[in-house]
Amino acid sequence: MFTGASNLAEGVDKAFLFIFIIAFIFIIGISAFMIWTVIHYSRKKGREAKQFSGSMKMEVLWTVIPTILVMLMFWIGWKGFAPMRKVPADAMVVTAIGRMWEWEFVYSDSLRSKELVLPINKPVKLDLVAEDVNHSLFIPAFRVKEDVIPGYDNWLWFTPNYIGDYEILCTEYCGLLHSAMVSKTRIVEQEEFDRWYEELKVASFMPEHEGLKLLRSTGCLACHSLDGSKLVGPSFAGLYGSQREVVSGGSAKSVTADEAYITRSIYDPNGEIVEGYARNLMQSYSELLTEEQVGIITEYLRELVEGDGQKEADL
C-alpha cells in the first residue's frame, strides 16, 4: 500500500494513517455531538434539564473502547518501529559526525565527505558521533531520526529505495546556527557510488594544508567561510594583509590584518570586533590552540590570499 523512500517508511506511515483515521472519527464525531447538543437542548427552547447524573454502563463502555483503541495504536506503532532496531548484518557502516553546525560523514578508510552519498537498495548503518553538544540526525524522507549525543554510541539504519537527493536536518537544538545544520544525502546507482568513492579516495590523498586541517577540526569553518560568503563571522577569503575596520573599547579604528592581529582575534576575539558583527559570539581559543598552531593557521590564511591555498579550499 505504501512505498516510501526507505524500507522503514511503510511501517511509520501505516501508524500515522491508523492514528489519524481514529482521531478524525472521534474529533469530528464528538464536535458534531457537542454542536448538536448545544442547539437541540438550547435553553431558549424552554425545555427542563433532565437530572440524571451518571451511568455505570456508559462509563465501562467508554473506558473499554478507548483502551482497546489505544492498545491497537501502541501495537501498530511498535510494529513500525521494531525493524528500526534490527540492523542487517551486511549493512554498510558510515560514521556520521555532528558538530556545531555541520554534518560530516566518514566512510571506511577514513574517507570524509560533507554529503552522504549512498548506493540504492543497500542497507546502511549510521554510527552517530557528537563532537561537542547534542544534535539529532533526521532524514524526513526516510523516516529516521536518532539523537547524536556525546559519549553515546547511538546509531540508526535504513535502506534507500529511490534515486534522488534528500535533506538531512538537525532536530536537537545545538546553539547559534542549529537551523543551518542542513546536509544532503544523495542516493545513486551502485556504479556511480563506486566512481564517487574512487574520486573521494584520490582527493583525500592530495595533501591538505595543516592549517586548513586545524581550521576544520577546531570548528572555525562553521562560522568563517573560505569563499567570501558571510556567515556568523567574517570570511577568511582575502583577510590576510587587508585593512580591517574594527570596534575596540567602544571606538572604531582601522588595523592591518597581520600575524599579530590574527593571533589577537583567536585568543581575545572580543577585544576587537569587526564592524557589523556581534560581540560574544566567539569565545577565546587560548585553551584549544597553541601558539604554534596559530602560527600554522596564519600561514594558511596568508597562502589563501597569495593564491596557493585557494585551489585546496575549492575542494
Next chain:
Amino acid sequence: MGNETQPSYLEYQGRHKGLAGWLLSTDHKRIGLLYLYSIVVFFFVAAFLGLLMRIELIAPGKTIMEPQTYNGLFTIHGIIMIFVIVIPGLAAVFGNFFLPILIGARDVAFPKLNLFSWYLYITGAVLGVMSQFMGSGPPDTGWTFYVPYSVESATSVIWALTAAFILGFSSILTGLNFIVTIHRMRAPGMKWFRMPLFPWALYATAWIQVLATPIVGITLLMVIAERVLNIGFFDPALGGDPVLFQHLFWIYSHPAVYIMILPAMGVVTEIFPTFSQKPVFGYGAIVVSSLAIAFVGYFVWGHHMFTSGMSYYARWFFSFLTFIVAVPSAIKVFNWISTMYGGSIDLKPPLLYAISFIFLFMIGGFTGLVLGSLATNVQTHDTAFVVAHFHYIIFGGMGFAFFAGMHYWYPKMFGKMYNNRVANIAWGFNFVGFNLLYFPHFIIGIQGMPRRSYDYLPQFHTGHFLSTIGAFILIAGLLLMLYNFIRAGRRGEKAPANPWHGVTLEWKIPSPPPHENFDEIPEITSRPYFFGSKEKTNQ
C-alpha cells in the same frame, strides 16, 4: 448565607491600607488577584515575544532579527510561559480564590505561607526577566536547559536556572498549602465525595507539585554546579552522562504537564453543569480519572526521549504507559459531553470557551498519541509537530480553560458583568487565530520542519506564512478580551450574586465575596451539582 453587613474583600480595610493592603494581605482572594495580575502582565509580554518570533519566520532567511536573538526569544518565551504562567496558572489564580470558598472555608490552611509563595513567585519571575539584561546576554538554551549546551553556552544561563529553581519552590509551597487545606478545612458535612470537582482536580495537582517539583529543583542546581564547579555529572569526559539530565528533567516536567492541565480540566468540569443546569455526569469517574492521571503521569517521562538512544525495552515500556495515560483523559471528555446532553444549555462565553477547550484538547491529545507511538514519534519528535501539539494542549487546553474560568468567575471575583457580545467576538478571533497559528505546524512538522529553528527550507514557507497571519489574529483577539475585562471593571453593570444559576458554594455568597467569605460556615448535606428544578426558578 451571604450578608450585606460585611464589606467585600475588595473594600475591606485591614491593618494595611492602599497598595500595602494588597501586598501584605493574607486573604486568599487578594493573593489570587496578585497572581492574576502578574500572570496577565507576563502573559502579554511572552505572547508579544512569540509574535516577534512569528514575524521573523514569516519568510525564509533573515526578516527582522539575528539568529542569536531568535534563540534568546524562544528561550525566554518558553521559560515565562511554562514556569511563570502555566505551572502556577489556574491553581494559583482560581485555586487560591475559589478553593476555600468551594469547600466552605474562610481561607487556606496557611495564609502567610500563601503570601510568601507569591513573593517567591514574583522573585523568580523577575529574575527570569533580569536574565535578559544581566550577565553575558539572554540565555539561549531553550526552556529545557539540555546539557551539554546549557553548560557550554556563554550566555546568562545561571540566572534563568536560578529563576526556575525559585519558581519551583513557590509551586511546592502552594501545593502543600492546598493539600492541607483540603484535608483539614472542609466545611462540616463536606465529605470527600461531596467536594466539587475543581477542588478534586487541585488536590491531584497539589500532590504532583509536592512530589515532582523537588526533582527539577535538584536537577537545575546540578547544572549550576556543573557550570561553576565543573563537577562532571553530565560530562562524559569526566565520567558523567548527558542523558541523565534528560531523565531527571522529564521526571518532573512530564508530570508538570498535568500540573497545567488537571486544574484546567477542573475548571471546565465546574462550567458544564452550570450552563446545562444538570448534575455533572459521572462524578466518581471524573475523580478517579484525575487521580489516575496524576499517578500514571509519573511513569511516562521517557516518551520525551524516544530518540535519545534508550534501550529497546525502555522505549517499548514508555510508549505503552503513554497510551495508558491517555484513557482517563478520554473518559473525562465523554463525561463532559454527557453532562451537556439532555440539559438546558445556555451558550454564554464561559461555555463557549469550555467547548472550544474540548475541541482543542482533543486535537492536542490525539497528536499526543502520534508522539507516543514509537514509529510516528521518530518522524515527529523535535519538529514543528511537537510545537503544534504542546501549544494545542497548553494554550488550546489550559489557556482556553483559563479564559473559560475568567469568563465564568469574573462576575464573582469583581462584582461586575462584562459585555457578552464583545466576549463572543474576541472568542472568534482567538479560536480562528489560534488554529491558523498552530495547525500548519502539524503539517510542516510531519514534512520534517525542525523546532527551535531560526530559518527553514523553502518547502515550509506556506505553512510558516499562514501561521504568522494566525498569530496576528490571535493577538488581536487576546487584546480585545483584555479590553473587555478592563472595561467591565471600570464601567460594567453590577453583577448579581448568582448570574449563571450555579449551585456550588461560591454562588451562594455575594459578588464580590465578603472578606471572610461566609458569615456562618455552611453545613453540607448532599453531593454538589444538585439542580432541583424548583430551586432554579426561585433564584
